[in-house]
Amino acid sequence: MSFFDLFTRLFRASNYRNAGSDILASSVIDHTRAEEWTVAYVDGAGRRRRTDVPYLLPKDDQEIQRLDYQHYILRQVLQGNISAPFQLEAQQGYVLDVGCGSGRWASEVATSYPHLQVIGLDLEEANIKASSRPLNYQFTQGNVLEKLPFPDESMTYVHQRLLVAAIPAAKWPWVVQELARVTRRGGWVELVEMGSGFVREGAATQQFMTWFRQLSQMRGIDLEVMGRLDVLLQQAGLHHVQKKTLNLPVGTWGGRMGELLARDMLSGWPSLQPLCQQYLNIPKETFDAVIASLEAEWNSHQTEYEVYVVYGQK
Numbered sequence: 001m002s003f004f005d006l007f008t009r010l011f012r013a014s015n016y017r018n019a020g021s022d023i024l025a026s027s028v029i030d031h032t033r034a035e036e037w038t039v040a041y042v043d044g045a046g047r048r049r050r051t052d053v054p055y056l057l058p059k060d061d062q063e064i065q066r067l068d069y070q071h072y073i074l075r076q077v078l079q080g081n082i083s084a085p086f087q088l089e090a091q092q093g094y095v096l097d098v099g100c101g102s103g104r105w106a107s108e109v110a111t112s113y114p115h116l117q118v119i120g121l122d123l124e125e126a127n128i129k130a131s132s133r134p135l136n137y138q139f140t141q142g143n144v145l146e147k148l149p150f151p152d153e154s155m156t157y158v159h160q161r162l163l164v165a166a167i168p169a170a171k172w173p174w175v176v177q178e179l180a181r182v183t184r185r186g187g188w189v190e191l192v193e194m195g196s197g198f199v200r201e202g203a204a205t206q207q208f209m210t211w212f213r214q215l216s217q218m219r220g221i222d223l224e225v226m227g228r229l230d231v232l233l234q235q236a237g238l239h240h241v242q243k244k245t246l247n248l249p250v251g252t253w254g255g256r257m258g259e260l261l262a263r264d265m266l267s268g269w270p271s272l273q274p275l276c277q278q279y280l281n282i283p284k285e286t287f288d289a290v291i292a293s294l295e296a297e298w299n300s301h302q303t304e305y306e307v308y309v310v311y312g313q314k
């Protein structure tokens with residue numbers, strides 16, 4: 001069974017609303033559009049990548065499907081879409097999701113809170129039928145490394161998840177200040193990140209993470225910042241800052257969630273192969289051999305993956 005067959009079955013089994021079904025089947029890129037080439041290229045493995053931002057992961061329909069799948073895992077693990085101690089039912093105004101990816105999180109929040117307006121901001125909109133979006137959801141094109149296109153204090157709640165491979169270390173304090181700037185007094189900023197910390201990592205995991213760190217450093221990205229996001233929220237002037245670190249099992253040893261997380265990582269990590277070859281001179285066979293040994297290693301070491309949830313109030 002392929003990964004996406006497994007994905008489809010798991011979503012059907014869990015009654016996950018609309019998951020994956022509204023993603024347009026075509027992943028064909030229109031190479032005739034001149035502007036496409038100014039911001040993106042297709043790598044040796046056929047994955048589309050942006051050239052105008054430090055972001056390390058592909059930007060194509062295949063990645064959007066993985067993000068949807070990963071959203072399902074995170075929603076289960078975090079027991080919902082929002083962790084901050086905040087009753088959105090009692091609020092008015094706007095919710096912002098920065099780096100919204102597939103827009104799944106933002107669409108679900110818009111459906112759950114129809115009295116709020118939810119904005120998803122990303123470099124580009126996911127290839128998803130507009131008719132499947134709630135009416136109180138809207139997409140805004142934007143770059144989190146530039147000033148956000150919203151006035152001061154215009155948002156009730158600002159959410160940003162999994163920008164680990166997108167924001168250079170030197171930019172993180174400024175980005176968090178921007179999130180705080182657009183949040184109204186009394187509103188909350190919430191950040192969810194993973195991708196830096198493992199517990200009981202074996203040799204293959206260590207090797208992959210070494211390559212990931214090296215590629216990241218080339219773009220000014222420092223994975224260790226993910227463990228210090230609470231400090232950044234405090235420095236941005238937020239109050240009641242809380243940080244939770246969850247250790248998630250990776251692999252079948254960790255039951256269903258462990259298996260799902262392993263599938264997610266085994267779907268996402270190979271996308272770095274062309275970059276490892278191009279920038280680190282890692283032969284494809286070497287990279288593939290490391291990827292191939294991950295799953296057994298996660299089970300034998302009982303590896304865990306760290307997820308950081310931090311939030312603070314303005």
Ligand SMILES: C[S@@+](CC[C@H](N)C(=O)[O-])C[C@H]1O[C@@H](n2cnc3c(N)ncnc32)[C@H](O)[C@@H]1O
Binds near residue numbers: 059143160
């Ligand atoms: C790993 S995905 C996470 C998506 C979503 N937050 C989620 O949790 O499913 C990272 C997202 O950040 C977006 N991104 C990367 N660099 C960005 C930038 N400079 N400005 C805005 N979005 C960016 C990517 O396009 C991608 O959709």
